[in-house]
Amino acid sequence: xxxxxxxxxxxxxxxxxxxxxxxxxxxxxxxxxxxxxxxxxxxxxxxxxxxxxxxxxxxxxxxxxxxxxxxxxxxxxxxxxxxxxxxxxxxxxxxxxxxxxxxxxxxxxxxxxxxxxxxxxxxxxxxxxxxxxxxxxxxxxxxxxxxxxxxxxxxxxxxxxxxxxxxxxxxxxxxxxxxxxxxxxxxxxxxxxxxxxxxxxxxxxxxxxxxxxxxxxxxxxxxxxxxxxxxxxxxxxxxxxxxxxxxxxxxxxxxxxxxxxxxxxxxxxxxxxxxxxxxxxxxxxxxxxxxxxxxxxxxxxxxxxxxxxxxxxxxxxxxxxxxxx
Numbered sequence: 035x036x037x038x039x040x041x042x043x044x045x046x047x048x049x050x051x052x053x054x055x056x057x058x059x060x061x062x063x064x065x066x067x068x069x070x071x072x073x074x075x076x077x078x079x080x081x082x083x084x085x086x087x088x089x090x091x092x093x094x095x096x097x098x099x100x101x102x103x104x105x106x107x108x109x110x111x112x113x114x115x116x117x118x119x120x121x122x123x124x125x126x127x128x129x130x131x132x133x134x135x136x137x138x139x140x141x142x143x144x145x146x147x148x149x150x151x152x153x154x155x156x157x158x159x160x161x162x163x164x165x166x167x168x169x170x171x172x173x174x175x176x177x178x179x180x181x182x183x184x185x186x187x188x189x190x191x192x193x194x195x196x197x198x199x200x201x202x203x204x205x206x207x208x209x210x211x212x213x214x215x216x217x218x219x220x221x222x223x224x225x226x227x228x229x230x231x232x233x234x235x236x237x238x239x240x241x242x243x244x245x246x247x248x249x250x251x252x253x254x255x256x257x258x259x260x261x262x263x264x265x266x267x268x269x270x271x272x273x274x275x276x277x278x279x280x281x282x283x284x285x286x287x288x289x290x291x292x293x294x295x296x297x298x299x300x301x302x303x304x305x306x307x308x309x310x311x312x313x314x315x316x317x318x319x320x321x322x323x324x325x326x327x328x329x330x331x332x333x334x335x336x337x338x339x340x341x342x343x344x345x346x347x348x349x350x351x352x353x354x355x356x357x358x359x
Contacts, residue, residue, distance in 0.1 A: 064294040113238070131154050156178075175240055
């Protein structure tokens with residue numbers, strides 16, 4: 035039989051085969067999914083910036099119209115999910131502070147200095163709905179109020195952190211609840227403002243966010259007299275420019291999509307280069323894997339022939355020697 039190889043199929047001949055067309059459709063589907071995920075991540079990269087712009091525009095319009103703050107319950111009922119667009123929204127609420135539940139939130143910076151937030155529960159008596167927002171709940175809700183910032187925890191039980199007694203009307207900015215912290219802090223301190231965690235300590239019902247106080251009536255001890263320093267209006271984290279992490283994720287998905295197409299091209303090339311048969315009908319290997327050299331196969335055949343010959347010769351020598359005997 036002839037050892038001469040049959041003509042090698044061309045790239046486009048292999049590419050037009052039903053098998054490769056099937057692979058192409060599969061890889062194009064994978065590339066389309068990756069491309070769509072990349073677009074979604076890119077939208078996420080700009081989402082916070084657009085949301086921050088909307089907030090700034092809404093605040094500017096409210097100030098231009100001299101609109102007062104909304105009642106807390108009118109925009110955020112207790113036990114409800116916090117919408118992202120409410121970050122920095124100005125609200126009012128009335129109630130009584132519960133100083134026995136007050137906490138210091140560790141590791142918070144203001145003007146480049148690290149200190150503590152003063153977090154106090156306010157048991158709500160009016161949130162602008164006349165009690166309708168919690169009519170179906172177990173009782174009046176509690177809302178976490180950040181009353182300001184202090185540099186140290188030394189004055190936790192001193193007059194500097196004392197709360198106004200009786201009914202208080204608080205005007206504040208809304209901020210979204212944080213994730214649970216890691217814990218491990220001294221008693222009376224926490225490392226996060228999580229509504230879920232605070233509900234365990236303060237009880238339900240509770241609002242799904244917290245307040246950053248602007249002022250209160252009656253007023254608490256002023257900062258220049260040793261009281262907590264009032265914080266600025268909160269903004270959405272990463273709300274300016276492009277979110278680099280999401281943009282990088284988008285790039286990763288697009289690279290995966292391009293890789294799927296390139297993988298098909300490589301598969302066709304390997305099939306065209308290595309998926310042919312030798313002239314003797316023996317496959318020259320699988321696409322992408324090196325060919326077995328011809329010599330070892332021929333040598334193996336010769337060795338097998340010699341072994342067969344020797345076995346046959348050995349079998350014929352026996353009777354001859356017996357005849358001579």
